[in-house]
Amino acid sequence: QKEVEQDPGPLSVPEGAIVSLNCTYSNSAFQYFMWYRQYSRKGPELLMYTYSSGNKEDGRFTAQVDKSSKYISLFIRDSQPSDSATYLCAMNDGGSQGNLIFGKGTKLSVKP
Amino acid sequence: NAGVMQNPRHLVRRRGQEARLRCSPMKGHSHVYWYRQLPEEGLKFMVYLQKENIIDESGMPKERFSAEFPKEGPSILRIQQVVRGDSAAYFCASSPGTERQAFFGQGTRLTVV
Numbered sequence: 001q002k003e004v005e006q007d008p009g010p011l012s013v014p015e016g017a018i019v020s021l022n023c024t025y026s027n028s029a030f031q032y033f034m035w036y037r038q039y040s041r042k043g044p045e046l047l048m049y050t051y052s053s054g055n056k057e058d059g060r061f062t063a064q065v066d067k068s069s070k071y072i073s074l075f076i077r078d079s080q081p082s083d084s085a086t087y088l089c090a091m092n093d094g095g096s097q098g099n100l101i102f103g104k105g106t107k108l109s110v111k112p
Numbered sequence: 113n114a115g116v117m118q119n120p121r122h123l124v125r126r127r128g129q130e131a132r133l134r135c136s137p138m139k140g141h142s143h144v145y146w147y148r149q150l151p152e153e154g155l156k157f158m159v160y161l162q163k164e165n166i167i168d169e170s171g172m173p174k175e176r177f178s179a180e181f182p183k184e185g186p187s188i189l190r191i192q193q194v195v196r197g198d199s200a201a202y203f204c205a206s207s208p209g210t211e212r213q214a215f216f217g218q219g220t221r222l223t224v225v
Contacts, residue, residue, distance in 0.1 A: 006154075034213075043116075043203055043216040044155065088154065098145035098207050098214035099168060102154040 003027055006089055006103030015112050019076040023089035023103045026070065030101075033065050035074045036088040038105065044088055048074065079110045114138070116206050116217035117186075124223045131191040131198070133220045137206030144187045145214055146179060149201040161187060194224045 006023045013019055021035075031052055036044035048063040050056045050072075056063045062075040072091075076083055086107045090100040117136040125131050137144050146158040160168040161181035172179065176194075181187040191198055201221050205214040 004154075008152075036216075041219075041221075043218045046213060046215065049213060090155075098143060098205050099157050099160055100155075100214075102156070104152070104154040 003101050004103045007106055008104050010107040012109045013079055015110055017079050019079050021074040021087050021106050023072050024070055029093040030091040031094050032092050033072050034090040035063055038086045038088060081110050081112050084109045116204055116215055118204050118217035118220050120220060122221050125194050126225055127195060128193050131194050131222055133189040133202050134186045135204030136186040141206035141208050143207045144181050145205040146189050147203045196224050199224045
């Protein structure tokens, strides 16, 4: 079993839709959870950063962490064509914040 | 404040040559991380360095790969005797400290022909 599982998609939605992206993980020691957005041939850009369980909202983005189920989600409201990118979940156990375990990424396409 | 700078952005090497990838961290950042992204794969941690020290190289292949972060100048990821399987995007990230979030550069895309 991989440490972090993420459905690679691709996921195609119409503009304005609510998008749900998910990751599951196996290591119960993970306590820091991140979502990155990566445009084609660019570097990953940090979108959301959460610690332990709960919700965090930032504009159209909401991150949820359920440590009991080892499941994290990213919701995008009112999706825009500019949201089309690959979304990567990442996490670690609280050691060095730069040593992250990444999912493979979900490729999202938002159609106008 | 410039972000993490990586160069070159694209690098083509023949099998058996050496590849040198450079990373200049953000101003004020003394922690550098290297990741590799293979086609259709997620980012894989390779090595974590502070100035003049390798802190964690648990993700580095045992042979042909080395990394340094000298007191002056950029961090260097060096791949000796490259093979086709080394073709990938190599990303560098930097942070101001262990407990702080890391920011990624735009990557170097290495193609081995």
